[in-house]
Amino acid sequence: MPYLALLGRPHVVRLLSSSLVGRLPGAMAALGIALTLRHAGYSYQMVGLTTGVFAAAGAIGGPMLGRLVDRTGQPRVLLFSACLAAAGFALLAAAPGVTWAAVAGAAVAGAAAPPLEPCLRTLWPALVEPDDVEQAYAVDAGAQELLFIAGPLVVAGIVALAPARDTLWAAAVLGLVGSAGMATAAPSRAWAPAATSAAPHWLGPLRSTGLLLLLVALGGSGVAVGTFNVFTVAYAEKHHLVGGAGTLLALSALGALVGALTYGAVGTSRWKASAPDKAVLLAAGMAGSYWLVALVPGPAGSCLLAVLTGVFFAPLLTVSFGLVGELAPAGAVTEAFAWLVTFIGVGIALGAAVGGAALSGGTLRTAAACGALGATLGAATLLAARTRLTPVRADVSPTVAGTDRHSTV
CATH class of the missing domain: 1.20.1250.20 (MFS general substrate transporter like domains)
Structure with missing residues (x-):
């Protein structure tokens, strides 16, 4: 569409x-x-x-x-x-x-x-x-x-x-x-x-092993993003870059926007791989882009790589949204999506802390490598968990009583 x-x-x-x-x-x-x-x-x-x-x-x-x-x-x-x-x-x-x-x-x-x-x-x-x-x-x-x-x-x-x-x-x-x-x-x-006959579980949607592994993997991606946020500040202090760290962060956001819209226009209809396979490949691409950042090129190269870091992340999120909706137990979909936000947020916070520590005692390359390692571990987790990323229920759509897709306010 x-x-x-x-x-x-x-x-x-x-x-x-x-x-x-x-x-x-x-x-x-x-x-x-x-x-x-x-x-x-x-x-x-x-x-x-x-x-x-x-x-x-x-x-x-x-x-x-x-x-x-x-x-x-x-x-x-x-x-x-x-x-x-x-x-x-x-x-x-x-x-x-x-x-x-x-x-x-x-x-x-x-x-x-x-x-x-x-x-x-x-x-x-x-x-x-x-x-x-x-x-x-x-x-x-x-x-x-x-x-x-x-x-x-x-x-x-x-x-x-x-x-x-x-x-x-x-x-x-x-x-x-x-x-x-x-x-x-x-x-x-x-x-x-969605209606469910099971009694509420204290773990909520986290009782789904596949969902938990997916969220942990996305936390690794969050580590890469958090490290990059700190890396850009230190990079801008050592390299002449118009707009400083804000330029790199804006370019990464721009790359994510382009990646999401491109995937939505092309990838959803022409890329016939399964959702778990897509997630693995996109996470691997994201990890690769962060390892390139660890080479710490000059300003022009860093600007291009900043765009690349976002290009893979947004489609990875897109595929993950669908997987979360499929893997979440019935009656716990909203909480599952909330946990996705939490795991990524915790990953970003951890990445910022690790990146800051690496910059205090190391170099730009060390800090960037920490982010790349986080993304790599996330991709490896998805690869290992690929067979578990399958739906636990057939109907993943929420119940909407008294309305349908064509109803109006």
Whole structure:
């Protein structure tokens, strides 16, 4: 299905745009919190602690909120969490000079971040025809890259016109608007988890061995991304590069956008390999691109390689979205998608820490090699687990009562 036709399907534009608006606070938070605290006179140590609390709280809260969605539906969880997250941002913005308020606000805002990302991915099978679901995931993965570009730009624009704390007020409002847009849409209101006769398991979707191995492998990919984030800063300090580290990160995001859209347009229809085989090959390609980064070429070469790192990552996510939906046990799909976000986020945090340590005691090449090793271990895990990456249930589509793909709000 052409992209314009996919976007023309009922509800798609509303749900996709609402999800992006509501997730924009997550892309704004790290920079917005850092600037707000620095303007309030805090040290970089406090900045690191507070932003770390925000990230850690999100990693913990995401799967918990996903589990609540699987048990109670989307609207009430989205609206409640959005209000709670907005309160967290408001607390931090209203009293940035009060240590306990800053830490508590960051913790609440992170833990209560609305699960818009997993909620949207559980809805795609109800929004498009079965043959177009993978292409919808590609659009989702590509649109996600826009957040990494737009988030810092929004913060920069607000700071140029107003106090830094206003970025947090804006994050609170955007989260509420985006969540309300999705929660009030007909597919979200009608969505219900697949029926299951089994009693809830304390491990939730992680009881699926195949899913757990897939998530661990994606964590390895996250390590590569996190290391690259730190590597670009150090690289820009030693090489003349217009725009500094931001240029390399923007090029990587651009590569991911191109990779996702290209895969959605061509790979979903012409590449006939199985999803597990695609995941292995894409992960191997990503690992190869990071080993090339470890050669530490000049600025022109590094810019090209930055694009290449993204080209493989976004299609890998696209294929993984489909695998998560197939591997998750019935009644636990939303939580499974939330765990995907958590594993990648933890991998990115670990990669940043490892990359920083490598740069402190080593060279650019050592730091880049750490990221490449993470991606390689992720690819090796997928290869070893390839036979386990098979569906545990036949019907992976969520139940949508009282509506269908052609219904309107």
